[in-house]
Amino acid sequence: MTSMDTSPDLLGTALVVLAVGFAIEVLRIVREQPPVDPSRPTWPTRHATPPPGTSVLVGAHVTRWRRRSATAQVAELVRRGALRLDPRDPARVEVVDVHGLDPVERLFVAALVGGEPHVGSRAHLRADDTALAGRIEGVQAEVNALVLEQGLRYRPAPRPERVWLRLALLALTALAVVLSVQDPRCWWVALSLAFAALLHRRREVVRPLTAEGAALRDHLRGVHDWLRFADLDERADLGPLLPWAVVYGDLRAWRARGGEEDPALRVLLTDLGGDREGAGSEDEQPGDAWGDQATGGSRKEHDGAYVPSAD
Numbered sequence: 254m255t256s257m258d259t260s261p262d263l264l265g266t267a268l269v270v271l272a273v274g275f276a277i278e279v280l281r282i283v284r285e286q287p288p289v290d291p292s293r294p295t296w297p298t299r300h301a302t303p304p305p306g307t308s309v310l311v312g313a314h315v316t317r318w319r320r321r322s323a324t325a326q327v328a329e330l331v332r333r334g335a336l337r338l339d340p341r342d343p344a345r346v347e348v349v350d351v352h353g354l355d356p357v358e359r360l361f362v363a364a365l366v367g368g369e370p371h372v373g374s375r376a377h378l379r380a381d382d383t384a385l386a387g388r389i390e391g392v393q394a395e396v397n398a399l400v401l402e403q404g405l406r407y408r409p410a411p412r413p414e415r416v417w418l419r420l421a422l423l424a425l426t427a428l429a430v431v432l433s434v435q436d437p438r439c440w441w442v443a444l445s446l447a448f449a450a451l452l453h454r455r456r457e458v459v460r461p462l463t464a465e466g467a468a469l470r471d472h473l474r475g476v477h478d479w480l481r482f483a484d485l486d487e488r489a490d491l492g493p494l495l496p497w498a499v500v501y502g503d504l505r506a507w508r509a510r511g512g513e514e515d516p517a518l519r520v521l522l523t524d525l526g527g528d529r530e531g532a533g534s535e536d537e538q539p540g541d542a543w544g545d546q547a548t549g550g551s552r553k554e555h556d557g558a559y560v561p562s563a564d
Contacts, residue, residue, distance in 0.1 A: 263432045267439035270432070274425045274446045281418050299482070300475035301489035307469060308357040309496045310392070314400045315466065316473045318500050319547035320540035323389050324527030325499035326361055327378070330354075331518050332495055335362070343517040344524060348374040357396055364388035380525065380542035390546035397548070404463035405470075422450045477501050485510055499527045502539075 304312065309329045313322035327346070330336040335353060339345040348362060348370050359370065366374040367388065379385070400406050429443035462470070480494065480503040491512040498507035499522065514522070522528045526541040540547060 261435055263436035264438050267429055267432045267436070267442040270425050270429050271442045271445060274422055274449060277418055277422050277425070278449055297471040297474045297478065299479040300472055301479050301483065301487070301494070303476055303493050303497055304469055304472045306355075308355055308361075309500065310357055310361060310396045311400060311405070312469070312473050312497075313500050313547075314393075314396050315405045315469050316477075316500075317406070318477075319393070320544040321499050321502065321527050321529070322547055323361075323393075323543040324522065324525045324541040325496040326358070327365075327525075328499050328514070328518060328522065328527065329496035330358065330362065331515070331521075332492060338515070338517040338521060340517050343521040344378045346376050346378060348372055357392075357399070360395065361389075361392050364392045378521070378525065378542075386543055386546050389543045393547055403466070405466035406462070419450070422446065426450050473497075477503075480506055483510075502530050504528050505530060 307315075309326040310322055313319045313325065327336065331338060331346075333350075333353065335348070335350045335358070336346045337349045339347070346365065348366065349372065351359065351362070351370050351372060354362060354370075362370040362374075365376040365378065365385070365388075367376070367384070368374070376385075426443060426446040429439060429446050433439040433443045476494070476497050479489075480498055480501060483489075487510075489510075491507060491510060494507060495512060495514055498504045498512070504522070504527075519528075524542075526539070526544070529539040529541070
């Protein structure tokens with residue numbers, strides 16, 4: 254009587270391999286959970302005053318409403334008297350005061366005038382000036398880096414172990430294939446691990462906001478809500494809200510409340526596209542003359558790859 258060859262019983266070993274693969278997937282999922290932010294109100298309080306000590310560019314980057322941020326920053330500097338417009342040609346600006354500029358504003362004014370700003374420096378703000386657009390893009394990139402570094406907006410967090418976890422899963426898949434060749438009952442284990450490896454989603458992990466970042470974001474949301482929803486007879490100092498009305502596309506609402514900008518500034522806002530009405534949300538907004546430069550040149554690096562649905 255001839256004995257028949259039988260396959261070795263490797264199902265138990267294959268199940269151990271599957272359990273290890275499952276543990277790797279659980280570890281990856283746990284490690285890549287979304288960040289936990291500081292506690293915040295369900296609906297931020299409305300604010301009729303901008304956050305003190307925050308430049309318009311920084312605030313626009315924090316909230317990701319950047320498409321009109323450059324024109325809004327110009328409006329803020331003109332409103333405060335740091336820049337002066339030529340009434341005959343509002344696109345021509347002159348530096349009047351440099352002492353009240355914070356570091357970001359000083360960097361921005363330097364981009365406008367093409368060098369270190371001083372009283373009397375002049376610039377011609379033209380939408381077709383590619384050199385000016387390039388300098389503004391550089392400023393936006395630096396502001397972006399500052400906001401991310403200070404934890405004022407979500408930023409990608411490095412996860413070097415992600416590569417090793419994926420390689421470990423692929424190695425287990427290869428081992429399961431070897432076991433399956435010897436014991437056909439193990440093929441379902443190999444297929445399960447292969448399927449998990451192929452669908453190994455690369456989810457960006459981000460650092461949570463700092464308490465300062467969450468508070469600043471909520472304050473700026475409150476400013477936006479005030480501009481849109483506050484009663485028309487609600488009293489407030491509308492001057493400081495002008496640049497934020499530009500940022501959020503709410504100039505019409507700001508003017509309806511009694512806001513009135515300098516005639517030369519009104520012309521400049523129109524010429525640069527800063528008076529466009531808001532449509533959509535955040536980066537879907539129509540931009541100003543430098544809207545394409547507002548992200549600093551790299552959308553993925555600028556935004557991070559993770560934006561919470563409620564953010």
